[in-house]
Amino acid sequence: MSASHADNLTPYQIMTHMQIKLEKGVSQKDLFRFRDIVQRLDLDGNCQLNLKEYEKNPHFRGNPRGTRGFFGAADTNRDGEMSLNEYAWQRIITDEARKIIFAMDKDGDRHVSRTEFLQNKIMSSKATLERIFIAFDTDENGELSLPECLRKWSKWARDGRNFGSLYK
Numbered sequence: 001m002s003a004s005h006a007d008n009l010t011p012y013q014i015m016t017h018m019q020i021k022l023e024k025g026v027s028q029k030d031l032f033r034f035r036d037i038v039q040r041l042d043l044d045g046n047c048q049l050n051l052k053e054y055e056k057n058p059h060f061r062g063n064p065r066g067t068r069g070f071f072g073a074a075d076t077n078r079d080g081e082m083s084l085n086e087y088a089w090q091r092i093i094t095d096e097a098r099k100i101i102f103a104m105d106k107d108g109d110r111h112v113s114r115t116e117f118l119q120n121k122i123m124s125s126k127a128t129l130e131r132i133f134i135a136f137d138t139d140e141n142g143e144l145s146l147p148e149c150l151r152k153w154s155k156w157a158r159d160g161r162n163f164g165s166l167y168k
Contacts, residue, residue, distance in 0.1 A: 012160035014132055018100065018122050020157060023166060026092050031166055034088040048081040069147065070094065073154040076163070088166045090154070097153040101146055112144040 009017070041053050051071050060067040074082045074090035082090075104112045104120055117133045118126060136144050136152050 009128065010160065011156035015153075015156050015159070017128075018132075020096055020100075022092055022096065022157065022161075025096060026166075030092075031088060034091055035084060035167070038082075038084045038087050046081075048083050049087065050081055054082060066147065069151070073150075076158070084167060085163075085165050089163050093154055093157045094150055097150055097157075098146065101144065101149050110146065112149075114142055117144065 037057070038047075038049060041049055041056055043053050043056075049071075051068070054071050055064070055067050057067065060070070070090060071082055073093075074086045076086055076089075101112060102110075104116050106116050106119070107113075114130075114133055114137075117136075118129050120129065122129070133144070136149055138148055138152065
């Protein structure tokens with residue numbers, strides 16, 4: 001099976017089955033909060049964050065790999081700068097993924113086992129769920145960690161979608 005397809009479903013279809021909401025699940029308060037974070041970290045005042053500025057984000061304290069991963073995924077135009085819109089979209093994607101993944105983690109160990117994943121009601125086909133689990137399980141250890149899921153989720157959530165401006 002291809003890492004990006006499960007049971008001949010496109011990443012867009014998989015994300016639809018997983019009931020992602022993206023911008024439909026975000027409030028104006030969230031968008032204002034994202035803007036405040038970017039403004040606080042924007043040391044040179046150009047309304048964009050470079051990696052050095054973003055590294056000041058206390059959310060990733062002591063996790064340079066997480067910082068680089070988030071920044072790399074957010075910087076969709078690959079210009080080395082993360083705009084407010086890029087930051088907001090990445091937060092929307094990752095915040096929703098965290099919520100869904102942690103809801104699957106029934107035993108609270110911060111990992112989703114194959115059994116926990118297959119017990120979800122996101123789709124009726126257990127075979128398709130199994131294939132999706134395998135696609136997420138990139139290290140093939142039989143459980144999903146949040147960083148592992150986020151790498152795949154971030155790519156899949158963007159597949160087949162046009163991400164317009166969230167700010168006017």
